[in-house]
Amino acid sequence: MNQIDTILTLIAQKHLxxxxxxxxxxxxxxxxxxxxxxxxxxxxxxxxxxxxxxxSLPAPTEADIARD
Structure with missing residues (x-):
């Protein structure tokens, strides 16, 4: 389970x-x-x-932005 799945599962458990x-x-x-x-x-x-x-993520560089 990746980080997003873990977070979403915890939210579903707690709030729903x-x-x-x-x-x-x-x-x-x-x-x-x-x-x-x-x-x-x-x-x-x-x-x-x-x-x-x-x-918490590093800011994208110009090269990162150009790739998207």
Missing amino acids: GIETLETRSSDSLDFHDTAVWCIRDALEAAFKAGVEVGI
């Missing part, structure tokens, strides 16, 4: 009450009723996590 983000091929395990305020909290946590990861 979802044990795993892996497909388990069962409607009762793969589909969830979730309150909108929980979804908002999860999205806010994901945004903040993205900001934190972005801050």
